[in-house]
Amino acid sequence: MKAIEVTEYGDSDRLEFVDRDLPEPGPGEVRLEVEAAGINFADVMQRRGVYPGGPEAPYVPGLEAAGTIDATGEGVGLDEGDRVVGMLNGGGYAEYVTADAQMLFPIPDGMSFEEAAGFPVQYLTAHSCLFEWGGLEEDETVLIQAAAGGVGTAAVQLASNAGAEVFGTASTEEKLDLAADLGCDHPINYTETDFREVVDEETDGEGVDLVLESVGDDVFERSLDAMKHFGRMVTYGVASGVPASAENRRLLFENKTVKGFHLGQASYHDPSKIMKAVPELTQGLTSGDLEIILGESFALEDAAEAHQYIEDRKSSGKVLLKP
Numbered sequence: 001m002k003a004i005e006v007t008e009y010g011d012s013d014r015l016e017f018v019d020r021d022l023p024e025p026g027p028g029e030v031r032l033e034v035e036a037a038g039i040n041f042a043d044v045m046q047r048r049g050v051y052p053g054g055p056e057a058p059y060v061p062g063l064e065a066a067g068t069i070d071a072t073g074e075g076v077g078l079d080e081g082d083r084v085v086g087m088l089n090g091g092g093y094a095e096y097v098t099a100d101a102q103m104l105f106p107i108p109d110g111m112s113f114e115e116a117a118g119f120p121v122q123y124l125t126a127h128s129c130l131f132e133w134g135g136l137e138e139d140e141t142v143l144i145q146a147a148a149g150g151v152g153t154a155a156v157q158l159a160s161n162a163g164a165e166v167f168g169t170a171s172t173e174e175k176l177d178l179a180a181d182l183g184c185d186h187p188i189n190y191t192e193t194d195f196r197e198v199v200d201e202e203t204d205g206e207g208v209d210l211v212l213e214s215v216g217d218d219v220f221e222r223s224l225d226a227m228k229h230f231g232r233m234v235t236y237g238v239a240s241g242v243p244a245s246a247e248n249r250r251l252l253f254e255n256k257t258v259k260g261f262h263l264g265q266a267s268y269h270d271p272s273k274i275m276k277a278v279p280e281l282t283q284g285l286t287s288g289d290l291e292i293i294l295g296e297s298f299a300l301e302d303a304a305e306a307h308q309y310i311e312d313r314k315s316s317g318k319v320l321l322k323p
């Protein structure tokens with residue numbers, strides 16, 4: 001089969017189009033014929049070799065895919081021919097991949113493979129961060145960093161549908177228009193305006209109840225500044241590549257909470273915490289209350305171009321690879 005391999009850590013040109021043996025499903029696993037694979041920012045960090053616990057090169061990247069089951073291992077309650085989507089333990093940038101059957105779910109009727117491939121990581125991350133971890137309630141205020149990104153576009157919709165007042169940041173007017181269309185009440189171009197100023201103006205200087213923070217570096221500290229007393233932050237990414245931390249005296253004097261979220265680790269330690277949101281999300285997507293925002297789609301052999309596109313911050317919504 002054809003696949004993309006990270007030959008060694010480095011820039012996007014380390015992604016090579018290669019031939020690999022067809023993988024065989026073990027007990028509890030299935031093999032998918034991949035129709036669409038989601039690209040995540042984590043794939044970029046893993047390729048650079050800066051992702052804690054990431055795979056050793058050479059490896060086939062890809063943490064989520066949608067496709068058709070073409071072989072099953074022992075003890076699996078799914079059948080050949082089923083259309084499924086789910087999270088993977090790597091390997092999704094390929095024509096075929098094996099997956100743990102517990103981490104897959106059926107693609108709802110009427111949903112394309114492309115839309116499905118944009119579902120698991122971005123929606124399960126956004127939902128967990130906003131509600132299970134962040135405790136967002138109706139009428140609260142939430143600031144979403146990178147609001148036009150993969151996770152960001154899901155988070156804006158979920159927060160807006162839940163009745164929250166949504167602040168969102170992005171770097172271009174086009175991205176901000178997208179966020180506004182999805183329900184962002186206060187789209188902020190952070191390259192021109194300090195998000196803290198907008199939050200202060202709109203909240204009478206109090207700050208927001210919740211922040212979803214995925215950038216790190218000074219954005220982390222400035223997000224803490226933009227939170228009200230008793231405010232909460234869920235930190236779930238380091239898109240800048242510069243990790244950040246909170247000073248304990250500051251947290252205790254301001255009664256602020258910072259929680260970390262990692263989808264892969266949470267799914268490993270307690271999948272039920274994550275997967276319980278699937279029925280509600282599937283229902284939202286089939287009823288039209290939620291939308292999967294698809295960005296660019298690249299052919300499998302153009303994976304290097306796709307990574308560069310994301311690293312150049314040109315993407316909005318979900319970027320896909322099509323074998």
Ligand SMILES: NC(=O)c1ccc[n+]([C@@H]2O[C@H](COP(=O)([O-])OP(=O)(O)OC[C@H]3O[C@@H](n4cnc5c(N)ncnc54)[C@H](OP(=O)(O)O)[C@@H]3O)[C@@H](O)[C@H]2O)c1
Pocket residue numbers: 039040041042121122125146147148149150151152169170171172175214215236237238239240241261262263264311313314315316317
């Ligand atoms: N913890 C988890 O389980 C989990 C799961 C999924 C994703 N994540 C993390 O969540 C974040 C979003 O993931 P995603 O896949 O949906 O990506 P994405 O939001 O589509 O892309 C990242 C966005 O971050 C913004 N950004 C701000 N500062 C940046 C910088 N210095 N360098 C690069 N980008 C910067 C850019 O948007 P602007 O141009 O608008 O600033 C960029 O488009 C990533 O940090 C990712 O690692 C974590």
